[in-house]
Structure formats: C-alpha cells, structure tokens
Amino acid sequence: xxxxxxxxxxxxxxxxxxxxxxxxxxxxxxxxxxxxxxxxxxxxxxxxxxxxxxxxxxxxxxxxxxxxxxxxxxxxxxxxxxxxxxxxxxxxxxxxxxxxxxxxxxxxxxxxxxxxxxx
Amino acid sequence: xxxxxxxxxxxxxxxxxxxxxxxxxxxxxxxxxxxxxxxxxxxxxxxxxxxxxxxxxxxxxxxxxxxxxxxxxxxxxxxxxxxxxxxxxxxxxxxxxxxxxxxxxxxxxxxxxxxxxxxxxxxxxxxxxxxxxxxxxxxxxxxxxxxxxxxxxxxxxxxxx
Numbered sequence: 001x002x003x004x005x006x007x008x009x010x011x012x013x014x015x016x017x018x019x020x021x022x023x024x025x026x027x028x029x030x031x032x033x034x035x036x037x038x039x040x041x042x043x044x045x046x047x048x049x050x051x052x053x054x055x056x057x058x059x060x061x062x063x064x065x066x067x068x069x070x071x072x073x074x075x076x077x078x079x080x081x082x083x084x085x086x087x088x089x090x091x092x093x094x095x096x097x098x099x100x101x102x103x104x105x106x107x108x109x110x111x112x113x114x115x116x117x118x119x
Numbered sequence: 120x121x122x123x124x125x126x127x128x129x130x131x132x133x134x135x136x137x138x139x140x141x142x143x144x145x146x147x148x149x150x151x152x153x154x155x156x157x158x159x160x161x162x163x164x165x166x167x168x169x170x171x172x173x174x175x176x177x178x179x180x181x182x183x184x185x186x187x188x189x190x191x192x193x194x195x196x197x198x199x200x201x202x203x204x205x206x207x208x209x210x211x212x213x214x215x216x217x218x219x220x221x222x223x224x225x226x227x228x229x230x231x232x233x234x235x236x237x238x239x240x241x242x243x244x245x246x247x248x249x250x251x252x253x254x255x256x257x258x259x260x261x262x263x264x265x266x267x268x269x270x271x272x273x274x275x276x277x278x279x280x
Contacts, residue, residue, distance in 0.1 A: 005234070006210040007203060011193050012139075052217065054234050081217025086224075102214050103138035 001026040001041075003034040003049035003061065004079065009102075013048060013079070016106045017113060031056025035064055044074050046117060048100075051080035051087075059091065066095035075116050079104075125149055125254055125269050128176060131218035132267050135211060136260065140191045144265075147257035155253050158268070159242040161185070162200065164212035170230030172223060174251055174271035178212045184263035191262070200239050209235040215267065245270070 002010045002025055010027050017025070026041055028034035030053040038044060047065065051058035058078055065071045075097040080087075088099055097116050100109055129146060136144045152158050160179040167175045180188075186197040189207040197204055213235045220232060238245075245268065247253045253270040 006206055006213070008189070008193055008207040008210045011195075011203075015194060052213065052232060052234070081214050081221065102217065103135045105138060 001028060001034060001037065001044050001047045003028045003031065003047065003053070003058070005029050005050065005053045009050065009079070013109060016109045019106075020110055020114070022113075030054055031058065031061030031064065034061055038065070038071055038074075042070075046113065047074055047076045048079055048113070049076060051078055059094070062091060062094050062096055077112060077116060124172065124271060125256060127219035127222035128215060128267055128269050129256055130222060131215045132178075132256070132258065134218060135214050136258075139211075139214070140188055140262075142191070142260045142262055144258040144260040147259065149254055149256045152247070152253040152255050152268070155247045155270075156244045158255060158266075159244050160266075161239065161241055161243070162204075162208060163238040163243065163245055164208035164235055165238065165245065166212045166216045166235040167233035168216060168220075168230045168271075169233070171228040172230045172271060174248075174269070175245075176212060176216045176219070177245055177268040177270075178208065178215065178265060179245070179268055180208075180265035181263060184260075184265055187262040205237040205239065209237050248272075 002013050004010050014025055026037050028037050032055050049058045049061055062076055065076055078091050078096050078099040079102060081102045091099060098112050100112055133144060136142050161182045162185040163177050163179045165175055165177040182200060185204055185208055189197050189204045192207050216232045220230060247270055251270050251272050256267045258265050
C-alpha cells in the first residue's frame with residue numbers, strides 16, 4: 001500500500017517497485033483513505049506512507065495502524081522529508097519499521113522494501 | 120534578515136533537482152525583490168511555513184520547464200499543464216521546504232510546513248506580506264531557468280541565522 005497525497009510520488013514509487021516485480025498496489029491519498037482501504041483488504045504486505053498529508057498525516061496514520069489489532073503486524077515505512085532525528089525516532093518508537101528520506105534515488109526505495117519484506 | 124537563512128533552501132533545492140530530476144542546477148546570485156510584482160512566471164509551487172521561520176517558499180518557473188520536470192520525475196511526457204504537472208510541482212516545493220526544515224532543525228530552529236499549492240497563469244507574480252523580506256534565488260539548468268523565492272518575516276530567530 002502506498003499512502004501519499006501526491007499522485008506523482010505514488011507513481012514514482014509504483015514504477016520503482018514494478019521494475020522489481022511487484023505487481024499489486026493499493027493507493028491511498030491520506031491516512032483516512034488508507035485506513036478505509038485497509039479494512040477492505042486483509043492481504044497488505046507493506047505500507048509505505050508519506051508524512052505530510054492533509055486530513056490525516058502519516059504519524060497519526062502510523063499510530064492508528066499500530067493500535068489496531070487487525071493492522072498492527074503490517075510493516076510500515078515512513079517516506080518523508082522529515083529527516084530530523086527527533087521525528088524519525090518518534091516514528092520508530094511508535095512502530096515504524098524503517099524510513100525513506102525524500103528526495104530519494106530508486107535504489108534506496110528498492111533496497112529498503114526488499115529488506116523489510118525479507119525478499 | 121540574515122541572508123544565511125536562505126542557505127538551507129539552496130541546499131535542498133540543489134539536492135532535490137540532482138536526485139529526482141537528474142539535473143544539476145546552477146545557482147545565480149540571490150537578491151532581495153524590491154518589487155515582487157515584476158517577478159513574473161507561468162507556474163508557481165508555493166508552501167507556507169510557520170514557526171521560528173515564518174512565511175512561504177516558492178518554486179517559480181515557466182510552463183516548458185514545469186513540463187520537463189514532471190516528465191523527468193514520472194517518466195511521462197507532458198504537452199500541457201494538467202493535474203499531474205501541478206502535483207509534481209507541488210511535490211517539488213514540498214520536498215524543498217521539508218528538506219530545508221531538517222537543516223533548520225539541526226540548528227535548533229523549528230517550523231511546520233503546510234500543504235503546498237500551485238498557481239498556473241501567464242505572467243503572474245506572488246504577493247509579499249507587510250513585514251517580510253522577499254528573496255529570489257535564481258537557478259539556470261539544462262531544462263530552463265527557474266527560481267526559488269523565499270519570503271519570510273524578519274523574526275529574531277532568523278536574525279540569529
């Protein structure tokens with residue numbers, strides 16, 4: 001699942017992961033949209049979520065995922081420009097598995113996703 | 120205003136264009152816009168910032184450069200300004216401001232960034248609020264010229280640089 005209010009960023013991430021053989025994506029525009037789509041899909045392997053989004057931001061969404069029994073075991077990686085140490089530490093404490101700092105090169109996304117999924 | 124306040128925005132702009140647009144922009148000499156209404160472009164991505172640093176940051180460029188940036192980011196050729204182009208420019212200024220935020224944070228200055236907006240229209244300019252300093256950082260590149268405009272309140276934190 002790719003959660004980002006930017007269709008450009010969703011497209012870029014999909015292109016990177018499609019080239020690696022991933023072929024099923026669920027896209028969501030913010031945390032609220034993502035939670036609704038998680039309720040309809042019980043086979044999500046990984047969530048990549050932006051931080052700065054309207055309606056529900058990435059940190060609020062992360063907390064919602066990690067406090068919901070049905071979702072809490074899904075690994076979450078934050079994709080963010082927020083590379084300040086305190087914010088990254090907070091996300092990891094809440095339960096994020098990893099983080100990707102924007103701007104990024106394709107190999108960063110590829111390597112982190114593979115590492116999280118053990119692929 | 121201490122002009123050093125624009126340095127994080129210069130660093131984040133260069134990093135963004137090198138990493139996600141695959142171009143190396145060449146920075147010109149930054150200057151204070153004494154009459155912002157004369158700084159006209161076709162496309163502006165604007166994002167508000169609030170906190171120790173207060174105001175807005177914008178990427179301003181012409182249509183052709185906006186189309187080329189979008190094509191290079193997404194791999195999709197664009198002939199006119201559509202929702203994807205607007206979104207790409209919004210994401211560009213979001214990344215520029217967000218990356219700069221991290222550099223400010225490392226110096227103990229904090230701010231929050233808003234959701235970006237994009238203005239499209241021939242020869243428009245951006246307005247300057249009273250009590251702010253409007254600085255223009257010009258860039259040249261292989262896909263055209265653009266500028267990063269930084270309009271900030273003249274606060275104590277910014278004077279600290």
